[in-house]
Amino acid sequence: MKGWSSLPVKVKVYISVVVTASIPILWHAFIAVASAPLDFHWIVLTLYTLITVPLIVLLPSLPSGVTIGDAFVMSICMMSGIETAIVANTLYISYLTLILKRRHNTPVHRILFNIATAVINVWLYGAVFRSLTSVLHGDKIFLPTIGLAVTFYFSNSFFIATAIALSSNENLYWVWRKNYAPLILDFIVSGCAAAFIVFFIPLLVPKNQTFASVGPLFLAPVIAVIWRINRVNKAKAEDAERHLKEQEELYFRTVETLALAVDAKDQTTYGHIRRVRAYALGLAKLCGVTDAKELKAIETGSLLHDIGKLAVEDYILNKPGRLNKQEFEKMKVHATAGDEILQQVQFPFPVAKYVRCHHERWDGSGYPDGLKGEEIPLGARILSIADAFDAIRSTRPYKSAFGIDDSVELLRTQAGSSYDPKLVHIFIEHIEDLEAQADEAARNFSELSFRKFFEKIEDTEEKVDVILGNQTASTAPSEELVKLFEFCSGVGRSLSLDDSLPIIARRLMRIVPYDTCVVYIPQNDDSIKAEFACGEHGNALKGTSIGLGKGISGWVAAHKRPMLNTTPALEFQDLLGDFGSLKDGLAVPLLQDGDCVGVLALYATAPTFFSESHLSLLQSAAEQIAALVGYAAAGDRSDESALLDPVTGIHRFSYLTVACEQSLAHAEKTESPLSLLYLEIRNFLHSVSLYGTGSGDMMLRKVADVLRSELRQTDILVRYGHDGFVALLPGLGNPQASRYVQRLQQQIKGTPVNLAPGNTLFVTCHAGIASFPNDGASLLALLRAAQKAMYEQVKLSSPQAAGSEGNVLEFPPRT
Numbered sequence: 001m002k003g004w005s006s007l008p009v010k011v012k013v014y015i016s017v018v019v020t021a022s023i024p025i026l027w028h029a030f031i032a033v034a035s036a037p038l039d040f041h042w043i044v045l046t047l048y049t050l051i052t053v054p055l056i057v058l059l060p061s062l063p064s065g066v067t068i069g070d071a072f073v074m075s076i077c078m079m080s081g082i083e084t085a086i087v088a089n090t091l092y093i094s095y096l097t098l099i100l101k102r103r104h105n106t107p108v109h110r111i112l113f114n115i116a117t118a119v120i121n122v123w124l125y126g127a128v129f130r131s132l133t134s135v136l137h138g139d140k141i142f143l144p145t146i147g148l149a150v151t152f153y154f155s156n157s158f159f160i161a162t163a164i165a166l167s168s169n170e171n172l173y174w175v176w177r178k179n180y181a182p183l184i185l186d187f188i189v190s191g192c193a194a195a196f197i198v199f200f201i202p203l204l205v206p207k208n209q210t211f212a213s214v215g216p217l218f219l220a221p222v223i224a225v226i227w228r229i230n231r232v233n234k235a236k237a238e239d240a241e242r243h244l245k246e247q248e249e250l251y252f253r254t255v256e257t258l259a260l261a262v263d264a265k266d267q268t269t270y271g272h273i274r275r276v277r278a279y280a281l282g283l284a285k286l287c288g289v290t291d292a293k294e295l296k297a298i299e300t301g302s303l304l305h306d307i308g309k310l311a312v313e314d315y316i317l318n319k320p321g322r323l324n325k326q327e328f329e330k331m332k333v334h335a336t337a338g339d340e341i342l343q344q345v346q347f348p349f350p351v352a353k354y355v356r357c358h359h360e361r362w363d364g365s366g367y368p369d370g371l372k373g374e375e376i377p378l379g380a381r382i383l384s385i386a387d388a389f390d391a392i393r394s395t396r397p398y399k400s401a402f403g404i405d406d407s408v409e410l411l412r413t414q415a416g417s418s419y420d421p422k423l424v425h426i427f428i429e430h431i432e433d434l435e436a437q438a439d440e441a442a443r444n445f446s447e448l449s450f451r452k453f454f455e456k457i458e459d460t461e462e463k464v465d466v467i468l469g470n471q472t473a474s475t476a477p478s479e480e481l482v483k484l485f486e487f488c489s490g491v492g493r494s495l496s497l498d499d500s501l502p503i504i505a506r507r508l509m510r511i512v513p514y515d516t517c518v519v520y521i522p523q524n525d526d527s528i529k530a531e532f533a534c535g536e537h538g539n540a541l542k543g544t545s546i547g548l549g550k551g552i553s554g555w556v557a558a559h560k561r562p563m564l565n566t567t568p569a570l571e572f573q574d575l576l577g578d579f580g581s582l583k584d585g586l587a588v589p590l591l592q593d594g595d596c597v598g599v600l601a602l603y604a605t606a607p608t609f610f611s612e613s614h615l616s617l618l619q620s621a622a623e624q625i626a627a628l629v630g631y632a633a634a635g636d637r638s639d640e641s642a643l644l645d646p647v648t649g650i651h652r653f654s655y656l657t658v659a660c661e662q663s664l665a666h667a668e669k670t671e672s673p674l675s676l677l678y679l680e681i682r683n684f685l686h687s688v689s690l691y692g693t694g695s696g697d698m699m700l701r702k703v704a705d706v707l708r709s710e711l712r713q714t715d716i717l718v719r720y721g722h723d724g725f726v727a728l729l730p731g732l733g734n735p736q737a738s739r740y741v742q743r744l745q746q747q748i749k750g751t752p753v754n755l756a757p758g759n760t761l762f763v764t765c766h767a768g769i770a771s772f773p774n775d776g777a778s779l780l781a782l783l784r785a786a787q788k789a790m791y792e793q794v795k796l797s798s799p800q801a802a803g804s805e806g807n808v809l810e811f812p813p814r815t
Contacts, residue, residue, distance in 0.1 A: 004109045014797030015113050019157065022116035025123050027574045029086035036084075046088040073122065074148060086119055093118040110641050117159040125151040137349070153180075170291050198387065255303050272390055277302040277443040279386035279427075282434045286426050287382070297349035298379045305355050305383055308338030326690060332367045335359050350379065358383040361418045381420045385427055388419070390438070404435065479780050480510045480618055485654045486626035497521075497632050500531040504625060511621060512614045514602035516582060519590075520546065520553050521598045521629070528557050528599060536605065540577050550574075552587050553599040560596050562588040564615050568603050586610040588618050590626035593646040597630045620721045624654060645719040647697050648704035656718045656726060660779040663716070664732055667772055673733035674772040676726065676779075677741055678786035679703075682764040684723035691755055696723075699763055706748050726783065734771040741767045766790050 004012070033663035061163040073092060077085035093115050128151040131520060132144035142729060157180035165172040280302040281295065289295060309317060312334050357371060357380035364372030392407040408428055415424035424488060427434065484507045492500040505517045520528035526548045549558040551571040568582040582603040590598035600622050604610065641797055645652050646697035667674040688696040707717055716728040729737050745767060752760045768790025775785035
């Protein structure tokens with residue numbers, strides 16, 4: 001209940017005017033009654049009026065009501081005049097408001113306003129009744145009674161509706177229509193009851209003065225009937241109010257369901273929409289927003305502000321690190337997409353507009369329309385602050401969570417540039433209350449079960465990654481890859497596939513754990529055959545065939561692309577036997593010179609077992625396995641061509657495993673320096689995801705060309721993995737090699753890759769140096785030291801690429 005000091009100025013003025021206008025009317029009425037002869041009829045009827053106070057029918061959603069006493073006051077007005085009715089009604093309303101004050105702590109200004117409106121109401125409908133009676137010569141009461149009831153209805157509803165409209169900034173007609181239009185029958189019934197009382201008393205005791213004073217007692221049945229009518233009306237009003245609440249609950253459940261669709265897609269922001277709703281509603285009320293439609297728009301907009309993310313690709317939503325220009329442009333689409341989606345709903349308040357504008361910035365640098373200052377709708381400015389603050393407080397793929405003090409300080413620094421400074425000041429001033437409301441909103445919403453499933457999967461992947469990362473040097477994947485490369489380029493070439501594939505499978509187990517391993521080889525009949533199979537169901541799978549394009553491996557062979565986390569049931573649906581124990585599959589193509597010479601497929605008994613890191617490792621291994629399989633199939637292919645990478649034309653890593661031994665031995669013998677350079681293309685995978693594998697090949701060729709032109713004839717350059725290069729630099733120590741690498745990086749950075757006319761990208765690369773013998777005395781030790789040096793250099797030069805330390809500079813948050 002608002003106190004007088006918290007009321008808007010216009011409401012204070014309105015109440016003061018109404019109360020002041022009633023004072024002379026009430027004073028005149030008391031003077032007239034005091035000077036007139038005593039009339040037992042109106043006194044008894046007034047007592048009846050006071051008795052009916054407990055029978056008030058409170059109107060739904062309004063600080064007002066319809067009472068049985070109104071009928072008795074109107075009958076007093078008809079029988080005894082306006083002045084006596086005003087006095088009776090004043091006593092009645094005073095008694096009623098005192099009772100309500102005790103129950104509801106009604107403030108004094110409300111009591112005075114109620115009494116004042118009651119005085120003016122009686123004065124108005126009494127004047128209408130008197131005028132119509134005089135015109136109709138007093139013997140016709142039907143039309144005067146209707147005039148009285150209609151005047152009572154409109155005057156009573158007008159005063160209350162105006163006060164509500166001024167207080168809430170709502171439209172007067174909308175308030176009146178919503179709350180009073182359905183209640184005209186109640187007021188008409190009260191008017192008819194008053195007319196019945198006026199008729200009843202003269203008929204009951206027309207000449208008997210003895211019974212005249214007690215005649216009104218015989219009106220008890222009338223009271224009972226009127227009370228019953230009002231009880232029925234109250235029940236109807238309660239049913240209508242209950243139905244309205246049910247509809248509102250259904251509406252919000254629907255809105256929250258839409259919000260959950262966004263939450264399910266963008267899983268890292270669980271609870272975000274509910275916290276934003278709490279922040280936004282709290283800030284709106286603190287700003288003085290009281291209009292019901294405006295609050296509904298802000299509440300609905302806070303729940304659905306991210307609905308446009310349904311149009312954004314998952315990898316962009318959950319990408320670690322900064323978005324590049326193309327990705328950010330795609331992310332920005334979610335504001336306009338949300339607008340278009342919500343326009344189809346046709347909400348009766350401006351939800352779509354607020355969702356569209358919630359990324360606009362106070363200085364005009366926002367999107368999608370570049371609105372500035374107060375051009376941005378107030379609701380959108382409120383949403384912007386609520387959305388941004390929760391993004392700061394939450395952990396995202398591209399940043400860590402901030403503490404409350406740091407979050408407040410960061411928000412304060414953005415006031416006047418990104419956000420409305422006045423709103424930010426109010427928000428920060430009440431941050432403790434808003435934070436408590438947001439925590440309560442997120443805590444009181446039960447998490448859906450499918451999220452726990454995703455978390456279980458993520459935990460499994462993290463544990464696998466930890467296991468791989470914590471392996472000893474003798475079994476680390478990088479060392480096992482080197483050993484696999486050595487085998488495929490050396491001993492494996494002297495063996496048949498039947499002899500070499502079991503060895504490869506055992507080495508693969510140390511790189512990517514699996515339960516079943518199968519190597520498929522293409523056949524002449526558009527199928528692939530399981531040339532080798534081991535592990536669970538290995539004997540049953542060996543020799544089986546899959547049509548090209550069918551199942552997992554058939555699709556991989558046909559499209560020359562890997563598949564991760566797929567159900568093995570798709571693979572074995574045409575085979576006899578029960579393979580239901582296999583729950584997850586990972587398959588990569590064995591590619592040589594652009595042709596698929598086989599498919600390497602791994603299966604696991606645990607669901608969603610294989611991770612992105614497994615895929616990367618297996619793709620690196622597949623390059624060497626493909627060379628071995630292709631070598632065995634070609635038969636007459638020269639050793640030199642088998643050692644060359646078909647994309648870049650430089651040697652494969654297997655060549656370095658032999659050449660490095662000679663270089664290390666020479667360096668040790670002559671005590672001359674030797675360094676190893678490891679270089680990795682950082683935007684390789686992203687380019688491939690955006691523009692296809694062709695763009696990746698172009699990047700590799702460009703980098704290879706630069707390295708070839710810059711390296712000396714004595715240096716040895718090889719391709720490593722799918723996006724890396726390794727160079728052996730004889731005669732160079734660490735200082736000289738570091739300067740050498742800086743020149744190479746600058747040359748690579750300035751070399752454009754022309755994908756198409758008007759579409760050019762530049763390579764981003766990082767590099768590390770390791771020197772013999774300080775950093776290692778073997779190829780594997782030098783390679784690991786160079787990789788470690790690269791990652792340390794990345795952290796020093798670009799915190800954003802390594803973690804979340806630099807995210808303050810990237811704010812406003814990506815939400």
